[in-house]
Amino acid sequence: MSVSPARSRIDGARLLRDLRETARIGATAEGGIRRLTLSPEDARVRDWLSRAVEGLGGRVERDRIGNVFAHFPGGDPALPPIGFGSHLDTQPTGGRFDGILGVLGGLAVIRALRAEGVETRHPLCLVNWTNEEGARFAPTMLGSGIHAGIHDLAAMRAVADRDGVTLGAALDAIGAAGPLVPGATRLAAWLELHIEQGPVLERRGLRAAAVTGVQGLRWYDLRIAGRAAHAGTTPFDDRRDAFLAAARLALALSEAAAEEGGLATFGEVDLDRPSRNVVPGALRMSVDLRHAEPEGLDRLEARLKALVAGIETDGIAAGGIGARLTPVSASPPVRFAPVAIAAVRAAMADLGLEAFSMLSGAGHDAVNLAGLVPTAMIFVPSKDGLSHNPAEYTADADCLLGAELLLGAVLHLDRML
Ligand SMILES: [Zn+2]
Numbered sequence: 001m002s003v004s005p006a007r008s009r010i011d012g013a014r015l016l017r018d019l020r021e022t023a024r025i026g027a028t029a030e031g032g033i034r035r036l037t038l039s040p041e042d043a044r045v046r047d048w049l050s051r052a053v054e055g056l057g058g059r060v061e062r063d064r065i066g067n068v069f070a071h072f073p074g075g076d077p078a079l080p081p082i083g084f085g086s087h088l089d090t091q092p093t094g095g096r097f098d099g100i101l102g103v104l105g106g107l108a109v110i111r112a113l114r115a116e117g118v119e120t121r122h123p124l125c126l127v128n129w130t131n132e133e134g135a136r137f138a139p140t141m142l143g144s145g146i147h148a149g150i151h152d153l154a155a156m157r158a159v160a161d162r163d164g165v166t167l168g169a170a171l172d173a174i175g176a177a178g179p180l181v182p183g184a185t186r187l188a189a190w191l192e193l194h195i196e197q198g199p200v201l202e203r204r205g206l207r208a209a210a211v212t213g214v215q216g217l218r219w220y221d222l223r224i225a226g227r228a229a230h231a232g233t234t235p236f237d238d239r240r241d242a243f244l245a246a247a248r249l250a251l252a253l254s255e256a257a258a259e260e261g262g263l264a265t266f267g268e269v270d271l272d273r274p275s276r277n278v279v280p281g282a283l284r285m286s287v288d289l290r291h292a293e294p295e296g297l298d299r300l301e302a303r304l305k306a307l308v309a310g311i312e313t314d315g316i317a318a319g320g321i322g323a324r325l326t327p328v329s330a331s332p333p334v335r336f337a338p339v340a341i342a343a344v345r346a347a348m349a350d351l352g353l354e355a356f357s358m359l360s361g362a363g364h365d366a367v368n369l370a371g372l373v374p375t376a377m378i379f380v381p382s383k384d385g386l387s388h389n390p391a392e393y394t395a396d397a398d399c400l401l402g403a404e405l406l407l408g409a410v411l412h413l414d415r416m417l
Helices: 012-023 040-055 100-116 142-148 153-157 166-174 199-203 240-260 294-311 336-351 364-369 396-416
Strands: 059-062 068-072 082-086 124-128 189-195 211-216 215-226 262-265 268-269 282-291 321-333 356-359 377-378
Touching: 012 040, 012 100, 040 059, 040 068, 040 100, 040 124, 059 142, 082 100, 082 396, 100 153, 100 189, 100 321, 100 396, 142 153, 142 189, 142 364, 153 166, 189 336, 189 364, 189 396, 211 336, 211 364, 240 262, 240 268, 240 282, 240 294, 282 294, 282 356, 294 321, 336 377, 336 396, 364 377, 377 396
Parallel strands: 082 124, 082 189, 189 377, 211 356
Antiparallel strands: 059 068, 068 124, 211 377, 215 282, 215 321, 262 282, 268 282
């Protein structure tokens, strides 16, 4: 099933050019992007976005956490704007599409409406949320979380990165914050175009999905403390090896998560003073649990806690190993709003696409917006399901289709709300 370019309302060449042009900001040798939130690269792409918005006659506002709201008038100024967009920050080894397609696709929607002289009833608001990735400052989806009243601005400004730079200092260093009180920008609805970041669409040979919700996640820090010792002279049964304890826990929890239909990931393992010939004495590791149901997350957390308690008694240590689990953040499973999902489905039907719905495996700013206003997402395929990787790729035609669907969904929602 294909959409003929003749029917396309999106200026595809321009969208692809925008994707290429912004991909140079923080471009890596591997072909991806490293554009950590509130870095000098983030500042440059924010400037790029502001110029693009002003070039389209939009008005840029920024709130105190640096969320960018680009306003475009509609026919009825009394109505709150329909919001759409995503994020322009990336992982340290990020790709060229995660978040970026949602913002640049949003620009393409505005451009198409301008070119056609179509005026929506609702004003429109293109948003770039600050620090969606959470790679530099935890938690993830931070800017939208402050907008939604989930996080406190002052507390989040005090969060430090690995170099000890606080989020507040980083925000001030690039002048990203504006005067708006977070949350002051009331939206009528939220639509987010995003790459799937998983293999489902590609495997099924589908080109798009209406996203009906997002699986939940819980993040923890786990500190494991044993005893550093000589690698050559310390027999196994005299060791208190923090890394072996961590490895056993990781294997056991992965098996538990598979049984429960969820996922467990240990993306950061930092040994204290690592050395080739020293038995690891202590470490910190991150734990990321995901499940589509709240009860599933509860079960996974219970199994994690049991495994942590078991570290001290599991027989791999002489004299004991200590373990301390600290919750870092949590995001419950989310169901999107029927009206917003219906707008996406209507846009898919307009283009003759197969009606297909799915849950998102990844967290998105839409999770936070869903608590405020009718929200839905559009997914387009990720090649080989890869994301958070320089090889992340979505075909040109799928990027254009995504923007086309976003345009259609905005217009349907404008009539439905
Ligand atoms: Zn993203």
